[in-house]
Amino acid sequence: MPKPADHDQRRRQITDAARQVVARDGLRAATFRSIATEAGLSVRLVQYYFGSKEDVLRATRAAVAADAAQRMQRAVSELAGDSRPAEVIRAILLELLPIDVARREDTMVLDAFFFAEITSTAAETPSDDAADASGYLQDLVCQQVVLAGADPSTAEADARLIVAAASGLAQAMLADARLVARAPGLIDRLLDRMLVH
Template identity: 40%
Template sequence: MPRTADHEQRRRQIADAVSRLIAEHGLDAVTVARTATAAGMSVGLVQHYFRTKDEMLLHAFREVSARIRARVDERIREGVTHKQPLAQVMADVMTEYIPLDEARRAEYRVARAFAGRSLDSPALAEVDTGNARQLREDIARAVHNGKECGEVDERLDPLSAAVRLAAVMEGLALQVYREPEGNAGEGVTRFVGPLLDVEIGLVFTGECHQYRRE
């Protein structure tokens, strides 16, 4: 039987409740009963949509991943619409994965909790691996496009550059999460923009011929 809009809305509501519990209290706080309370539903209704806790967690991981992905896609669309240099688009995309505000910090905590659990859950590991692969593909595609328009040296290997930039971004995200702010502005957040500019600048070294002609 096809799922109705109400069915999908209920599943999203439950997934959001799971994410809030993880963001506020950690993964161990997630139970069917607590999720039901957070979602404003009965335990029976939650179990109607998800037969097991693992099913519920898997759906919540997919939902938070989709939410981040939607923002990344919007960044890419905005870059194309406004004819921004690929280096700028790449900086905007990578910044979406770094917990620079409370919303992204909560998402990062949730995603990291799921990534940890994925070590023992093949289903969660598939989502986690897929997220990482998609990020690398986004970067590699940008590098490939940059080679065609002149922003990237044609000798540069897109996948190698993508692995490097993804590693930089993931490392920065973890550093920011661990220490977002310090005394007298000594936190690592202030280094994010400059470090991304340096690393991205090592890849996107030229100017787009297409935009220059226009």
């Protein structure tokens, strides 16, 4: 008797395949056929789990964002209970930078979605949940900026600048692998200048 399918595992297999296709070949290359080939499944099975290309892409983007959130939470939970706000922000930001193969691929996937949004290729833009993820990250950083002693009236702007600087660093790291080794020091320098002492 065949083993019953684990639907969550199958969906994850498909979104992992989509993520590989997008990271390697770009968003336009993510078709039912290319995703099915990457996953080692039939096109019909991919269509069974995801009714449209937009559904697959939406789920893929959500999976990448969820993985990043889990990494951030794990990094923060591994800190000592009395960690300074700068240490917490540092842990969060380092989990988002492309400092290894998996995070590099995630950065490329999220960038592909971002560039599709700003170039208005609506058919390839699954949703506006990127704003939610960005807002979540800024809120996390803002809480720590306030704990560091910043004026609450300027903490949101400071958090936005910190996140924007880290995003810019991530882009630079994709183009220049030499920055990978320097990334922790650059984040430390950024926080040293942005946080109240």
